[in-house]
Amino acid sequence: MSTGLSFFTSYGKLRIPVYRVYAPPLEGITPIPESPFTGRENTLFAYEIDVEVLGENFLPAYTEGDNSHVVATDSMKNFVLRQALEFTGSTIEEFLDLLGRRFLQTYVQMERLRLSGRELPFARVTVPGKERGVFATSRVLFNRSHSAYAVATLAFERDDRGVVSLLDHHCGQVDMELFKVTGSSFSRFVRDEYTTLQERVDRPLFVYLDVYWKYIDDQAFLARDHARYVPAEQVRDLLQVVFHEFVSESIQHLVHEMGQRLLARFPQLAEVSFEAQNRTRDEIVASTTDKKIKVYSDPFSAYGVIRLTVSRNA
Numbered sequence: 001m002s003t004g005l006s007f008f009t010s011y012g013k014l015r016i017p018v019y020r021v022y023a024p025p026l027e028g029i030t031p032i033p034e035s036p037f038t039g040r041e042n043t044l045f046a047y048e049i050d051v052e053v054l055g056e057n058f059l060p061a062y063t064e065g066d067n068s069h070v071v072a073t074d075s076m077k078n079f080v081l082r083q084a085l086e087f088t089g090s091t092i093e094e095f096l097d098l099l100g101r102r103f104l105q106t107y108v109q110m111e112r113l114r115l116s117g118r119e120l121p122f123a124r125v126t127v128p129g130k131e132r133g134v135f136a137t138s139r140v141l142f143n144r145s146h147s148a149y150a151v152a153t154l155a156f157e158r159d160d161r162g163v164v165s166l167l168d169h170h171c172g173q174v175d176m177e178l179f180k181v182t183g184s185s186f187s188r189f190v191r192d193e194y195t196t197l198q199e200r201v202d203r204p205l206f207v208y209l210d211v212y213w214k215y216i217d218d219q220a221f222l223a224r225d226h227a228r229y230v231p232a233e234q235v236r237d238l239l240q241v242v243f244h245e246f247v248s249e250s251i252q253h254l255v256h257e258m259g260q261r262l263l264a265r266f267p268q269l270a271e272v273s274f275e276a277q278n279r280t281r282d283e284i285v286a287s288t289t290d291k292k293i294k295v296y297s298d299p300f301s302a303y304g305v306i307r308l309t310v311s312r313n314a
């Protein structure tokens, strides 16, 4: 029966917390000059996983209340947790790849799937080492840190022959909050009757920053040797180095410089994109004896947003 309506549906389970202890360590990472990161032990591999099932097969559940094809989202949660025990990889992308393939192999009624992972960052706690006065990091105790975290999204489909393929992906590092006290400017912008902002040749630049990347070839992030894998830690460190070194004319200028450096450093990437929020604080008072000593406070609550996508030409 044609109703003259069309539907798009998706359903799934969001934020499934997975705490896998003693996952295989991440090794084989190619070092870069901007970062000391060359791997991680994965003693605590902690992520929140989103499962979203797409496709037409579930429409009768909406239109007729027919659940005969519906995989309960509670079962999806259990499926993810059981797979985490069997997981033999060491990155979130590898875990999502395992989940995507196993879900579509197990449930014929699922046609397409989108899976996302959100890192729950934990840092090793510092404890006294064997020698007096020397400190080391605990191998068993971790402190949950509410800092920047890695994300990844992979989408899969099963074709008519039952072959599962990866349709799309993106990886990212989000919620960075970087404050540079000197060495950024914003001047020579349009001045008209609406302009109240002062020209600032040296401002304290505070940005909230999300960065996302896509690879040219899926094998660069799924190959077990990890030689072409781009760890979020290296991306974070590289962006911090660019911000540290580069005297920008604006956030637009800064994210462009970050994009150039990322694509130069990682030839395996096809595209990088940024979303930066301008969280620069307002200057309230400055010392009369030492000009560099100042106090800042929160600005007007609206904030500027700057987006940039940099893609390689084919």
Ligand SMILES: O=c1[nH]c(=O)c2[nH]c(=O)[nH]c2[nH]1
Residues within 6 Å of the ligand: 186, 197, 249, 250, 251, 252, 278, 304
């Ligand atoms: O880096 C900036 N870019 C802008 O476009 C802008 N606009 C503004 O008010 N401050 C800033 N800073």
